[in-house]
Amino acid sequence: MADVTQLMYILKDQKDRMMHLTSENKIIKRELPFSTDVLSTGAATIILGPRRCGKSTFSFELLGDKKFGYINFDDERLNISIEDLNQVIEAIYSLEGNVEILLFDEIQEVPGWEKFISRLIDEKKIMITGSNSKLSGKGLSTYMTGRHINYNLLPFSFTEFLTYYGFYLEKNNVYTTEKKAELVNFLNKYMEMGGFPLALKIGRDYLVDLYTDIIEHDIVQAYGIKLKLKLKEFTRYVITNYSSEISYNRLSRILEISGKSTINNWMSYFNDAYIFFTVEKFSFKMKESIMSPKKVYVIDDGLININSFDRNTGRLMENTVAIDLLKCKNYSNGNFEINYWKDYSNREIDFVIHKGMKVLKLINVTFSSSMKDIKDREINSLIGGSVELNCNDLYIITWDYESTEKFNGKTIKFIPLWKWLIDKDKIITRENL
8 A cells, every 4th residue: 555645745756856847948849739628538648659758748848837636657766556546646636636637657657557547537637648558558448448549749850859959940041051051950960869859968878778778668578578689689680771671571580580470579569669660562452562571760860870880861861751751640630641662673662641542642762962863763763653653742852952843744843851851831631631
C-alpha cells in the first residue's frame, strides 16, 4: 500500500519541476494541431511518440493555465502497483482539490493500468503520455476499445528546429541570398543533429545516451530480449541501411538467425518504439505489395549519424523527406499513405503518396544543385511512374535547384529541400483531397 503523504511530496516535487522547466526554458510551440478543447470525459487522450521527444513538456504546457493533477510514473522514487493507484488519486486530490483533468506521464509503467483508466474516464478528462507499445497493446483493445484518441508527437520538424535557434520565417526575406544561405546552414545542422530537443541543448553525447536508453528500456526490457548481441547487430545494420530496401530473409541469413519471424518481430518492436519505420512498395496488386522488400527509415537523422561514420547526403535527404511526410500525415489528419515504387526495369520512385488506389503525388529526392547534376534516371522514373500510376503531380526534391520543366509532355517541379520542408502547401489533408 502506497503512503499518501509520501506520494503527495513526490507529486508536488514533480509538478514544481515541470513548472520550472516550462517557465525557465524556451518552449517551442509544436506543430501538432492539438488543444485542450478536445479533452472530454468518456475517452482518454493519449500522446504517443519516441522517448524524450517533448511529449511531457507539450502536454504540461497545454494544461499550464488550467487546474489539473499530474504524476510521472517514470520516477525511481515510485514503486506503484495497480493496487496503489487509488492512493495516487487521493494524493492528487489532497494537493489540488477535486480537479477535472488528470495528466498521467508514462503510466504504462504500472501493469494493468488500463482497467484503472477505463474506470476513471467516465468522470474525468484524462491525458496520458507514453513512448512504447505498452500504450497500444492488448490492454487498450480489451478494456478501452473506442475509449481513447491517439496523437503522435515526433522530434522537431525543420521549422520547429529553426524556431528553437531563433530563425523566424518571413515571406519578405526568405528568398534573399543571405537568408537562403542561413537556411542551408541550418538544414545541414538539422540533418546532422536531428530534432530531439535536449540533443540540441546538450549535444551529440545526449543522443548516444538516449539511443542506449531506448534500446535497453523500450526494446530489451520491454520484450525480454535474450539475443542482445544479435539485436545490437540487427540495429546497427538497419540504421546504416536507412533509405534502402530491407529483405527480412536476407537479414536473417546475415545475422544467422533461423527464420524471419524474429526479424519481423524486432522490426515491429523498433517501430513501436518510434525508432524505425518502413514503407511498402506500391502496387495495384496487394500480394505484390506485401511480398516485396520494404524500405526502412529512421525517425531522426541524429540517430543515423551517431551510428554511421559515412555521411551520405543523398540518403540523408531522402530520410529527412520521409520523416517530414510522416509528420505531415500525423499532424494534418492526412488521409493518405506513403509508399515507394519500382518496376521490372528498376525504375524507382522514392515516395508514392496515395489515397487507396488513387495516386496523388510522386516524389524523387536527389543531392543535386543544378539541372546537369540531376541524373536521367530520376526524371525517367518519374515520367514512367506518371504513366503507370496515372499521376501528373511530379516532384524532384533537390539540394539547391529550383525550376519547373517539361519532359515528354509531363511537368516536373524541382524544389530545394529547405523550401520543401518549410512549404505548408505541400501537406495533403482530408480537406484538399
